[in-house]
Amino acid sequence: MTPTAETDYWALLGLPPDSDSEALKRAFRREARRWHPDLNGNDIRAEERFKLVNEAYAVLSDPRRRQAWESRQQGGAGEPGADPFASGFPSFEHYLAVVLGMAEPEPMDRPEPDVAAHADWPAAAPPPPPPPVQAAESLETDVWLSPDQALHGTAVELELADGTLVEVQTPSRAGDGWRLRLAGVTPGGGDHFLHLRVQTDEGLRIDGLRVLYRLELLPPDAALGCAVEVPTLRGPVTLQVPPGSSSGRLLRLRGRGLELEGQRGDQLVEIVVVIPSSLTEAERALYRRLQELALEE
Known part of the structure; x- marks a missing residue:
């Protein structure tokens, strides 16, 4: 997803501008958990909002990308229609400054050549065009952790595209679906x-x-209620599902989560009502009768 100047990343994360890095991390974790698609199965906006939250954190936590975004927010992209190369290609440094949206460097003082004194010299060949700027490409690697590794944090070794081995320490109390960013390590400077x-x-x-x-x-079972066995980290337990439970309903098993520093979490069980892919004729007849009863009400 390409960041746009119209997106207010601070407002998206519920933060005032120029919040510090710790506040930014806390807001990102809060919003990422809130909008994770796996926890919002009935909300078609969740996936898009989850992507925007990750995009906002990626931009605001990267000084270079944040500066470029803030410049666009303030209308710093230059006058519409202005051609920076109308009079020919500038130096490569200036070329990068225009393409990447950075502040232009001060021009170097270059003495004018003495044309009269060297009129017999052959005309200099035009300078070659600047080399193309390699587009930054982001990469992603799945890292599988055990519950204990996620709880306490662990060292993860990753081999980059150029063969470099880096060691990353995952944070404590990490969760499934979290994304850790290694800034500027891919070919072209991507993350x-x-x-x-x-x-x-x-x-x-x-x-x-x-x-x-x-x-x-x-x-x-969802309509009438039932007793069902569900797994937990400390073995299966019997859960009583209340009658009239629809998809998306959350049932809580208190104290069945992980424990750290005297705190213990809960286990949340999300109800998902499923329809069998194939029905017998008797089952179809029952569903038709239910449909008729619903229309009669």
Whole structure:
């Protein structure tokens, strides 16, 4: 996604302009958790908002990109229609300044050549055009962590495109879906993102001290209620699903999350009502009867 001058990244993160880096990190984590698509299955805006939140953090936490964005916000892109190369190509430094939107460097003092004294010299060949600017490309790598590694933080070794090995320390209380940014390390100066994945074989997802689980139910079980066994980090438990539970409803298992420094999180169970892909004729007849009853009301 390409940042636009019309997007107010500070307002998007709920921060006043020029907030410090710690406030920026806290706001990013809060909004990323709030709009994560896996936690907003019924909200079609969640994925787009989640992308904008990540975009806002990537721009505001990078001094170079933030300066360029603030310049665009203040209308600093130059007069419309102005051609910076109307009189020919400037020096390569000036060329980069125009293409990248940076402040132009001061021109170097160059003495004018004494044409009269060297009239017999052959005309100098025109300077070659500046080399193309390599577009910055962002990369992303999935990094799988255990719940304990996500809770306490761990060292992750990553090999960059040029063969360089870097070690990244993940933060404590990390969650599934978090993205860590290595700024300017890809060819062309792009960023490399580490996409943290913290999930168990049973389908439990870790988010700080919380544990998240999606429980799929058939329509009769969701409508009438049922007792169902769900996994937790400390073994399965029986959960009583209330009657009339729709998709998106969250049920809480208190104290079934992770524990750190005397704090223990909960496990949230999200109800997902599913329709079988194939129905028997008797089942179809029952659904038709339910449809008729709904129309009669």
